[in-house]
Amino acid sequence: MELDEVLGRIVDEVAPLRGAGEVADYIPALARIDPGQFGIAVADLGGRVVGAGDWQVPFSAQSISKVFTLALVLAGSDESLWRRVGREPSGNAFNSLVQLEHERGIPRNPFINAGALAVTDELISQVGDATGELLDFLRAESGNPDLRVDEEVAASEATHAHRNLAVTHFMASYGNMHNPVATVLDQYVRQCSIEVSCRDLALAGLFLAAHGVRRDGSELLTSRQAKRVNAIMLTCGTYDAAGDFAYRVGIPGKSGVGGGVLAIVPGRCSIAVWSPGLDARGNSVTGVAALDHFTNMTGWSIF
Ligand code: GLN
Numbered sequence: 224m225e226l227d228e229v230l231g232r233i234v235d236e237v238a239p240l241r242g243a244g245e246v247a248d249y250i251p252a253l254a255r256i257d258p259g260q261f262g263i264a265v266a267d268l269g270g271r272v273v274g275a276g277d278w279q280v281p282f283s284a285q286s287i288s289k290v291f292t293l294a295l296v297l298a299g300s301d302e303s304l305w306r307r308v309g310r311e312p313s314g315n316a317f318n319s320l321v322q323l324e325h326e327r328g329i330p331r332n333p334f335i336n337a338g339a340l341a342v343t344d345e346l347i348s349q350v351g352d353a354t355g356e357l358l359d360f361l362r363a364e365s366g367n368p369d370l371r372v373d374e375e376v377a378a379s380e381a382t383h384a385h386r387n388l389a390v391t392h393f394m395a396s397y398g399n400m401h402n403p404v405a406t407v408l409d410q411y412v413r414q415c416s417i418e419v420s421c422r423d424l425a426l427a428g429l430f431l432a433a434h435g436v437r438r439d440g441s442e443l444l445t446s447r448q449a450k451r452v453n454a455i456m457l458t459c460g461t462y463d464a465a466g467d468f469a470y471r472v473g474i475p476g477k478s479g480v481g482g483g484v485l486a487i488v489p490g491r492c493s494i495a496v497w498s499p500g501l502d503a504r505g506n507s508v509t510g511v512a513a514l515d516h517f518t519n520m521t522g523w524s525i526f
């Protein structure tokens with residue numbers, strides 16, 4: 224079956240699920256999104272993109288941005304990040320604080336909020352304007368110069384960021400924050416508020432399918448580093464549902480509360496799905512179901 228036929232079938236398969244789940248309402252600007260939307264796009268190693276449904280509609284990247292900040296930090300440094308961030312699944316909600324005290328301010332992994340805040344702090348130390356660096360990268364890889372921060376979403380999250388502020392201050396109390404808390408939080412909220420479509424995202428994530436090589440042929444990550452980022456996506460990318468995601472979908476994936484999921488078939492392709500309704504763990508109900516269908520129909524699971 225051709226890929227566009229696969230995607231067309233998936234749109235039909237998930238149609239009954241459209242609108243399932245709850246949109247994220249702890250960020251008020253995200254609560255207004257029409258939950259009936261669904262898009263899917265697949266980019267192959269040659270940069271060819273096939274899409275179906277609402278694959279060109281922009282949505283809020285949210286935690287999917289954490290994959291890219293992690294890659295940018297690893298590209299610009301040695302392994303020192305791992306002295307301040309762990310690599311184990313947390314088994315807890317993405318915004319949980321409970322493990323931080325036991326582990327003396329060292330977040331479990333770079334994809335829960337605490338870990339991502341440490342990664343953003345690290346990127347600020349490396350480049351100053353972390354969001355600018357991320358936007359440059361996303362624009363170059365997606366070929367979409369119009370990618371930008373949705374200022375309304377950023378402002379909305381910033382005024383409701385009590386938990387993330389608490390997490391950041393808590394890590395600072397253990398000396399695990401190198402820049403001012405306000406700066407880190409501002410940059411983190413802005414990176415999460417970048418708008419992307421499934422098309423943009425599939426292309427931007429392609430370097431992870433291409434063993435670290437960017438679309439222009441230059442190397443962002445070594446193949447060993449790309450393997451590691453993919454491994455962390457598989458084990459931690461969907462928080463306390465990572466086991467279930469691996470069980471159902473069988474490839475590395477990273478979700479965001481905007482309803483997007485970026486998934487990678489190493490050596491083959493990058494897939495982006497989007498549908499705003501979330502399950503109780505903050506992962507897109509219809510998006511994960513679509514990926515489940517995708518790996519079943521193509522046989523492209525890593526297992
Ligand atoms: N910006 C969101 C937050 O910090 C990202 C969470 C997510 O997408 N899981 O809560």
